[in-house]
Amino acid sequence: MKNSYKQFKKLIEKSSNILLLTHKGPDVDAFCSALLLKQVLMEFFPKKNFTIQAKQNPSMRLPRMKEIKLVKELNSTGFDLILLTDAGDLSLCSDENDRIEISLPVVAIDHHDTSFDKKENVLLINENMSSATEQVYMLLKEVFGKKFKLDEETASLVQYGIVADTGRFLYDITTANTHRVFAEAKSVVDVDLEDFAYRNSKFPREATYAIIKYLQSLKIEKDMAYMFVDRKDLEEDLELKQGASEAQAFLRDKFLRFIQGVHWGFIIKPNMNTKDSWFVSFRSTKEFQDVRVIAEELGGGGHTYASGVLIKADSLESLLERILQIVEKHV
Numbered sequence: 001m002k003n004s005y006k007q008f009k010k011l012i013e014k015s016s017n018i019l020l021l022t023h024k025g026p027d028v029d030a031f032c033s034a035l036l037l038k039q040v041l042m043e044f045f046p047k048k049n050f051t052i053q054a055k056q057n058p059s060m061r062l063p064r065m066k067e068i069k070l071v072k073e074l075n076s077t078g079f080d081l082i083l084l085t086d087a088g089d090l091s092l093c094s095d096e097n098d099r100i101e102i103s104l105p106v107v108a109i110d111h112h113d114t115s116f117d118k119k120e121n122v123l124l125i126n127e128n129m130s131s132a133t134e135q136v137y138m139l140l141k142e143v144f145g146k147k148f149k150l151d152e153e154t155a156s157l158v159q160y161g162i163v164a165d166t167g168r169f170l171y172d173i174t175t176a177n178t179h180r181v182f183a184e185a186k187s188v189v190d191v192d193l194e195d196f197a198y199r200n201s202k203f204p205r206e207a208t209y210a211i212i213k214y215l216q217s218l219k220i221e222k223d224m225a226y227m228f229v230d231r232k233d234l235e236e237d238l239e240l241k242q243g244a245s246e247a248q249a250f251l252r253d254k255f256l257r258f259i260q261g262v263h264w265g266f267i268i269k270p271n272m273n274t275k276d277s278w279f280v281s282f283r284s285t286k287e288f289q290d291v292r293v294i295a296e297e298l299g300g301g302g303h304t305y306a307s308g309v310l311i312k313a314d315s316l317e318s319l320l321e322r323i324l325q326i327v328e329k330h331v
Helices: 004-013 028-044 133-148 152-166 176-186 193-200 206-216 232-236 240-252 291-297 316-330
Strands: 017-022 048-053 068-070 081-085 105-109 123-124 219-221 224-228 264-270 278-284 306-312
Touching: 004 123, 004 133, 017 028, 028 048, 028 068, 028 081, 105 133, 133 152, 133 176, 152 176, 152 193, 206 224, 206 240, 219 316, 224 316, 232 240, 232 264, 240 264, 240 278, 264 316, 278 291, 278 316, 291 306, 291 316
Parallel strands: 017 048, 017 081, 048 068, 081 105, 105 123, 224 264
Antiparallel strands: 219 224, 264 278, 278 306
């Protein structure tokens, strides 16, 4: 067994109250990996307490999603271990308003290329797999061996997480191991991928107004497009604020790169939990712009064609200026 896997098991064995977190604005893979990890650990360690905290629910119905504890502020009080999924560092999961004890031992289970400063209390498990869900599956399979069995719910989580982050196996992060893991889960229960793709493409009708506001800001420069909403607009417009996150996710994944002649770009949303903080998401079409290098220079990271950053800026104008200056260096 890999040394990092052994360390993971030892940390679980000596902990009693374990907090599971994932990154801000969690996607399907983030939720699936956390729910899969929690469910399996509960089966092997029934006397231990496992809690998932998040500030929002998944955008689609997932098995066991009712076990996610929705909170306004993340709070690690009373916990003795933190498990992160789909994130390599606590900074991607919490902000200034959260009450997270940074000295607690942390296991970060990730699959992104982003590198972070090494910390003594952080165990990083990252073999650059297709998704956090695949990484969690491989970790559990090796740690628990033949005793590890999927049921219909956990097998569904494995399939949903992998399909969501590989674009139904179209992205080049898909490997032979990805297909093997998916096949093992599919042998337990056969999820309907067409139905999943349909449901995963939906957005709440409440986001329609915010989508319109974003589109009004659309800028196209050569083969790059970008959109934004300002913090002041969200503060003054409750309808816009309520739909902004869903609108940002929809336009980021389903619109930005699908404009004729546009191959990449970014979308900006204010972080309303922290003053002067902004989410910037980059997306690119294969063999065009490497957006990871741009995100990393801004302090974030991710994949070659899908990256992001949470960044400080005192205004939308200064943020845009900084982004565009770095963009100019890399295009």
